[in-house]
Amino acid sequence: MEQDMDEHMDKDMTASGPRGAAPAARAGTRERLIGAGVRLFGLHGFEATSTRALATEAGANLGAIPYHFGGKEGLYHAVAGHIVDVMLAQVGPSMAGALAVCQDPAARREDVLAALRTTVRGMVRIMLATPEARSFSQIVLQEQIAPTSAFPIFYERFLKRVHGMWCVLLARLTGLDPESTELTLRAFATMGQLVIFRMAMASALRRLDCDRLDDAHLECIARIVCDQVEAMTESCSPVCTEATS
Amino acid sequence: MEQDMDEHMDKDMTASGPRGAAPAARAGTRERLIGAGVRLFGLHGFEATSTRALATEAGANLGAIPYHFGGKEGLYHAVAGHIVDVMLAQVGPSMAGALAVCQDPAARREDVLAALRTTVRGMVRIMLATPEARSFSQIVLQEQIAPTSAFPIFYERFLKRVHGMWCVLLARLTGLDPESTELTLRAFATMGQLVIFRMAMASALRRLDCDRLDDAHLECIARIVCDQVEAMTESCSPVCTEATS
């Protein structure tokens, strides 16, 4: 239930115990269990993943799960925290860059659009292109559809920030109030254009009659989203965008 | 695994058995079990829903599930078929209307856009406004994220048709080839603008700081999607749309 049990996580990768034999050879049991959790929870969901399967996948003992995490749910929370850490590390920089551009009053419209493209490509990459994307996204999306006690980990630490960045970006491009309902919903709709390709990838692949999205597909998706934002910001409010600083 | 066991479903609502007592008073066990499946599978997912909970929710006996559906998975398939039937009945007419407009060479751009608005409002309604929307959508979305043997029921009978309609509509408005990858992906992106509000509704409500989407929100969402399609069809190809017939 709580998440106060995954504090001592970032340290002691090397000193795994009293007997100093082969401590660095294999990652700590704790880390391997989190890795197994990412894979198995992502593939089958929380309920359908058994502690026995997790322990086997991690090459760990069944009792290690209650010992390290207090139980299956504690492991799930640790997995959630790990996913947020990695995703923030991957998209954080481009998000920060986009925010900086938006807050720079001297930035021209083209600068903002360039930051938009960079950010969208980063998101396409983290969601659709990387090998761990599938597991990560499946867990995040499951929590969106059917929130559990782990929902706040994803929302407060990741989704709220991503949505906030979209709001700032769209506000800068359209001149709408960043706190308005209109802009809040437009930011969600924009994110939806990306998210659907992860969520409904099985349908998309069936429709495209292929077994994975290739680089051309990913480039096309990124372009479509950027085009849509540009089109929105033109039709929505031709004013505001006082270009050429 | 198979779905050849839900054939005799549409008949015999009244003749429930040898003893003719109270056959119409309460819906047949079969129908009540499907209703329970819609609610519980939608709330908790397939794995997390037990046959005991299903039987209790339906006011039926535990043994009725293997008897009527061959097992828990058979019930799940029957639930999937039921959901597709109801959703098709609700959005089918407006989809057919939109297709008819698209195929009418005399239709003006405004006619196509009017059909678009009608269809979008119907989809917003079925996904976000109706009481059964939550259960229906949760099951459909779960199947998108983590497909099971029931996936083809949703894809072949429902999603493929909805996506196909979007392709025809966008093709008519943009002049792009309906079979092109570009248009296929644009149709998905457009659907994503709607779907995200169902999928990430927990996040959206938290961000909006309210506990349900009211009519103003729904109207705004429908308008945003229609605006985006219009903006796309203008920027994407200012040609094609030979208005005023």
Added chain:
DNA sequence: GTCTATAGTCGGATAGAC
């Protein structure tokens, strides 16, 4: 067709040796 009782399996968590 519906019920009770039960079989057979698997789930998560724990105890205690090492």
Added chain:
DNA sequence: GTCTATCCGACTATAGAC
């Protein structure tokens, strides 16, 4: 910290009375 053995509850499915 890690392992083995085990408890106990919950699960799905079935058998057989009615």
